[in-house]
Amino acid sequence: MNTKTCGDNVTDKELVLRVQKGDKAAFDLLVQKYQAKIITLVQRYVNDPSIALDVAQEAFVKAYRGLETFRGESAFYTWLYRIAINTAKNHLVAEKRRTPESEISAQDAELYSDNAALRDIGSPERMLLAQEIETIVLQTIEGLPQELKTAILLREVEGMSYDEIASTMACPIGTVRSRIFRAREVIDKVLEPLLSR
Amino acid sequence: MEKETSKQMKTPFQERLSTFTDDELGDFEARRMVHELLESPELREKWTRYQVIGSILRKEPIEALDPAFTETVMERIEKQPAYVVAQSQKQAKRATHWFKxxxxxxxxxxxxxxxxxxxxxxxxxxxxxxxxxxxxxxxxxxxxxxxxxxxxxxxxxxxxxxxxxxxxxxxxxxxxxxxxxxxxxxxxxxxxxxxxxxxxxxxxxxxxxxxxxxxxxxxxxxxxxxx
Structure with a gap:
C-alpha cells in the first residue's frame, strides 16, 4: 500500500549521519521514531511485555554501537529491524539455556539493576495511564469531521502516501496535508495534558 | 520539486512538522526540520505526541507509548563508551591505511x-x-x-x-x-x-x-x- 518505505528517507540519513558524528540527541530521535515498531516486532517473539521492552531497548543499544559501521547500503529501518529480530532470537536461545535453578550471573545482575526505568514503564500506574490515553485519543478521533478522520486513518492505519490519499479522496495533495495536520492538532490538544501528567 | 519545496516553505511550521512525521517533506526541508527538532525540546515533544497518535491508531502496544522507553535507552547508551571516541579511533586507524x-x-x-x-x-x-x-x-x-x-x-x-x-x-x-x-x-x-x-x-x-x-x-x- 505504502510505496514509501520507512527509513529510506532523508530524515533517517540525516539523523544517522549526525549520530556518526557523535550527536547522541540525534539517536534519541531515531529511538522515538521507531520504538513502537520495534517493540511490536519484538513482542512477536517475546511474550512477556516487560521482557520485550528490555529486548527492544537492547536492540537499540546494539544499533547505536553498530552505527559506526553502518554505511547506509540498506535503509536504516531495515537494518534496525534485522538487529531487533536477531536480539529477540538470541534472547530466546539464552532463555532456553537458562534453567530456573541457575544463578544470576554478575553481568545479569548489573543488567537488572540498570533497568529501574524499565520496571517503571511496566508499573500499574503507567499502564493505567497508557490505557486512559488510548481511550481518550480514540474517542477524539471518533468525534473528528469525516474528511479529517478519513485522511488521518488512511495515513496512519493504511500507511498510504499523500499522493495515494489525494487520489482516494479526490482532492489536492495540499488539502491532504492540511487535513492530516488539523486532525493531529485536535488530538494533540487532548493528548498534551495527559502526557504531561 | 522546486515548486513543491516553495509551497512547503509557505505552509505553517506546525503543518510542516506533521508532514515531516509522515516522511513527506522535501529533502531540504526535512534536514532543516531535523535541525529544528534537535534545537527545540518543545518541538520534539510535539513530534513525540504525533508519533503517539500514530501508535494508538495502529493499535501498537501500550508499553510503546511511554517516553520512559527512550530515556532508558539513552541511559544505557550513556553508560557505553562515547561514540566519538570510537569514531576518532577508527579515523586514526584509517589514517594508517595509506602507507600499508x-x-x-x-x-x-x-x-x-x-x-x-x-x-x-x-x-x-x-x-x-x-x-x-x-x-x-x-x-x-x-x-x-x-x-x-x-x-x-x-x-x-x-x-x-x-x-x-x-x-x-x-x-x-x-x-x-x-x-x-x-x-x-x-x-x-x-x-x-x-x-x-x-x-x-x-x-x-x-x-x-x-x-x-x-x-x-x-x-x-x-x-x-x-x-
Missing amino acids: PFVGVAIAASVAALSLLFVSRYLVPVAPEPAGPSLTLQEPTVAPGASAESAVAQSEVTEADKSTEVTPVSSPTPAQMGTMASATSQRAAVFLDDTVLNSFLASHAEFAAHMGFLPQVRIVGFDSDAQ
Whole structure:
C-alpha cells in the first residue's frame, strides 16, 4: 500500500549521519521514531511485555554501537529491524539455556539493576495511564469531521502516501496535508495534558 | 520539486512538522526540520505526541507509548563508551591505511633482494668444460645457518659432450625427462645466450622465493664460463 518505505528517507540519513558524528540527541530521535515498531516486532517473539521492552531497548543499544559501521547500503529501518529480530532470537536461545535453578550471573545482575526505568514503564500506574490515553485519543478521533478522520486513518492505519490519499479522496495533495495536520492538532490538544501528567 | 519545496516553505511550521512525521517533506526541508527538532525540546515533544497518535491508531502496544522507553535507552547508551571516541579511533586507524601498500612493497623488495643474494651465491661457476655449453642443476642443500624450510634444491647436470643431450640427475624417469631436457637445451642453444638465461633463471628464483615455493624448486644456472 505504502510505496514509501520507512527509513529510506532523508530524515533517517540525516539523523544517522549526525549520530556518526557523535550527536547522541540525534539517536534519541531515531529511538522515538521507531520504538513502537520495534517493540511490536519484538513482542512477536517475546511474550512477556516487560521482557520485550528490555529486548527492544537492547536492540537499540546494539544499533547505536553498530552505527559506526553502518554505511547506509540498506535503509536504516531495515537494518534496525534485522538487529531487533536477531536480539529477540538470541534472547530466546539464552532463555532456553537458562534453567530456573541457575544463578544470576554478575553481568545479569548489573543488567537488572540498570533497568529501574524499565520496571517503571511496566508499573500499574503507567499502564493505567497508557490505557486512559488510548481511550481518550480514540474517542477524539471518533468525534473528528469525516474528511479529517478519513485522511488521518488512511495515513496512519493504511500507511498510504499523500499522493495515494489525494487520489482516494479526490482532492489536492495540499488539502491532504492540511487535513492530516488539523486532525493531529485536535488530538494533540487532548493528548498534551495527559502526557504531561 | 522546486515548486513543491516553495509551497512547503509557505505552509505553517506546525503543518510542516506533521508532514515531516509522515516522511513527506522535501529533502531540504526535512534536514532543516531535523535541525529544528534537535534545537527545540518543545518541538520534539510535539513530534513525540504525533508519533503517539500514530501508535494508538495502529493499535501498537501500550508499553510503546511511554517516553520512559527512550530515556532508558539513552541511559544505557550513556553508560557505553562515547561514540566519538570510537569514531576518532577508527579515523586514526584509517589514517594508517595509506602507507600499508608501501610497507608491502618494501617487504617484497627486501625478500627479492635477499633471494637475489641467495641465488647468486649458488650460481658460482662450475669448472669449465672443454667444449659446449653446460646446464647446471643444483641439488637441494641446507644453507649454513638456514632452516630446513629455506633449503634450496641444488643439483648439477653437466652436459658431458658436445651433443645437446642433457640427462638430469634427479629425474624420476630418465626417458621422459630426457626428452624434455633435450628440447630445453636445444631451445637454449638456439635462442639464449648465457647472460640472458642466467638473468631469466635468477628472476625465476626470486619469484619462487617470494611465493614461498623455494624448497620445491631447483635453481638452475647456465654456466657462462663453460664456453
